[in-house]
Amino acid sequence: MEERTDFPQYVMMDLAFRFGFIVQEGTDEQVARYIQLGRRAEQQAATPQLAGLIREYMDRYEAELNDRKTYAGIRGRVTRERMNEVNLYKVEDGKECLIATSKVSRDGWYGFAFQPERKGFYTVGGKENLDRIRLYIKPGDQGEVNFPEDTIVITARNTPENLLLARWETMMIPVRERVDNLKYALFDYRDFFPYFMDFLPQAREFQEKLTFRDETFARLVKQTIDFDLDYYAFRILNALKAGKDTFKPSRPTPADYPAYYETIISRDKLTDASVLEQPYGYDYLQRYTTFALAKEGEKDNLSNRLKWLSDDLLKAEIVLWYAERCRTYENYQKILGEYGSFLTTENHRERMNAVSARLYQGKKGEMAADFTYPDRNGKLVSLSDFRGKVVLVDVWATWCGPCRAEIPHLVKLEKEMEGKDVVFIGVSIDQKKDHRKWLEVLEQEGLSGVQLFAGVSPQIMKDYKFTTIPRFMVFDREGKVVTTKSPRPSSPELKKLLEKLLNSGL
Template identity: 35%
Template sequence: MKPTKVSRLLPLAACLAWNAHAVAGPAPVPTLTVIQGQAPEKAKKIVLYAVEEGRKTEIANAVVNEQHAFAFAMPAPKEGFYYLSADNRGETRIYIKPGDQLKLKMDNGAYTVLAGSAENKQLWQWQEQLSAISRHASLGDTTTYLSFFPTLEALVPKVAGLKKAVNTPNRKFNELLKYTMDVDVEHAAMSFLLIPHSKHPEKSQYPAYYRQIIQDKKYCDGRLLANGDAGRIVRLYQTFTYIMSTEKRTGPASLEENARLFCNDTIKGLFITESLGGFRTFDKLTDAITPVKQYLVTADQQQRYLAAEKALRKFAAGEQGFNFTGEDMSGKKVAFNDLKGKVVVVDVWATWCGPCKAELPHLQKLEEELRDKNVTFVGYSVDETKDKEKWSAFVKEKDMKGVQLFGAGWSEVTKFYDIKGIPRFMVFDQQGKIVTIDAPRPSTPELKALIEKILGKG
């Protein structure tokens, strides 16, 4: 991520003083841009975001005063879209160029341009039209497809006429806004489908517009990166193509397959870096990134990948396993290092976890099949301390074998291995080194095959 230069943004009073002083002297100065307005009634802070390669980056924040007013001053800002947010609740998109004087009123997601450039007045007019569908494409909205689809179908044919009405003196802005209009409608339409609602349509009930969204090669135009929501949009599109597909798949598409959805290399790189958080092991990350690494074309994308790799490197196969501890059924502390000498299979689970309990019969069958082998099965419960007796009773009732440990909540194992969901199975070799921290489940034959492969090397 690019660092924000201090000179890009100054407190309003300091900027005005600097600008006035500089005008009196001989040296030329950057043209000052001022953004000010009224914040929502209970807002305490307004945050200003710039757009860097399709993502919002905070560049300043302003405390709202007693009159609910705020202000920013920017010497020579880079021209383009910016975003304002009141206490991180909703966002207002604006357009800034050097010398602009913008005054607006914010009202919990909606806003009004009180005074400002032709670009902002035109952008405001578009966002007023877009709000007919965009306000229903967020979590918590109770609208169903029965009212959303007709509203969407009414807006889509109007967009061409709205584009023709974009006629500011700024040709660069005009072309960007026209492009962004199509992206905005697609964004709202896809978001609505992928947000939980009380009623959900069948694919046969989707308006024809949804079929138009899918293209052989999507988002070829680099102007998408001027949109602060571009990262979310490319992820949405990948998910949208999956739910619209009639092709039967045996598993999720690879990172390489998904990158092929897009034809612009920088946008492919954006999608790839947006996907990095889905990898939980170093090996899976590096295997997935190898065929697409050439699409990480910017310094920011390359830096994001290196950060993801660094975060997972300690989990790579061959690295020493974390020496966690837990309390067994007798109250004795047992450490991971105490188990060296055998292949160790760790099951991170809880009594409240349905999928965990569904794996138990398969796990017990696997334990029985390998009971004469050099393998230790460890159950590591993340039940809270208040449920310790419930855990103990469950272990006895189900006659759970192996080493059963109580971890007292989301403690050291889950924190170290960044476990966000359970069940999670992990496998370590006889020396206590990682084989994988995201192993197949016992309900699949792959876990037994993996264990036998390790035993064969021992």
């Protein structure tokens, strides 16, 4: 039977207006088929106006279909008391990071529509660990997770990956409960160890028999099982006091550990960064290295912890963990100097910069917070490059009137101090789009010295804790702070300060 091509005009109009419902409710295959039908209707339209109208609708529906393939959706019912919202988290560097919060509607529904940055693990649920569940999400996935009282239900309206993952998550619930409920005095290690050892054969049988059409995902789940077992075995060892004058669970001693703990560590175990794909990966690293050092009787320090990790990304996380616990800027600088080579990503640098900004006080006599920016030729230049010289730093911008007003005085001061052991560094905070304008101003104003381009809201402003410009700062030959708010070049006091430093030998 031949397919009809002479579509009546009213049929084509009807197609255009009805496809909106199909796009919203149909499968991808159904939507694609109806769009194809609409394109044929467009070709057979009786008038150019009708063809244009149909084309407009088909273009819109095609775009929506493409969006559907990049978006993921999670929805479900909540019937728990006191659960008024549901959170969605992504996993980043082994930690859960909040993406969005959905308020539960009056009739008990919540929902999320988002574009996953990458396929991998996400978690959805409440604020407590036991109230959240792990999902594997990729672009285009749709899923349903319900939250009845005292449990979490992944319904049949889910991807095959999450239906498989749900089987393991369900098996793990009693294990998680025995650890997460420690603070309520419901369990301790004397309950956990026997249950855990009885559970292990079931877990290993599930792991060995696990099959899936996507072998990569199957390997991920098998690896997840190993990490989960280790993680909860570690957590039971570090039960903490729940609160003031409340129950404190008994802690086991090594003599209490079952046989599983004899095989839980190995120097060649963590050879890649896959544990950071887990929502607890960052915590896992800390617990793993803590247990390893204690078991082997090694001193607890950063160097020894790193020896238990083979992958540089994992080492970076431990370095960051130590840095984030620093109480002084000097200790932070020591860690950065010895182990900074492991910090290779933009995320690493941002986290270290946050530590620097928190710890650095910029007090007189304190070591300067270093900075590195490109000069007018694109070469990276650091403040620390000029150790051994007195340094005047000018933070400015081409759009800043008071900054520009100081330039003639600055140029005059540079000429007066030419040949002396002092360096003038200009740091521009102009926008990237104004880079050419910055170069032109340097030429017009005759600004010599070291001229650096930092861009908007640079780290130098966060470290030295200022928000307005111009800002002039002076550092001595040892790279220590003299002042982070010096007199301006228009004041004779600045020249006196620089000369005093030069004459004092500092």
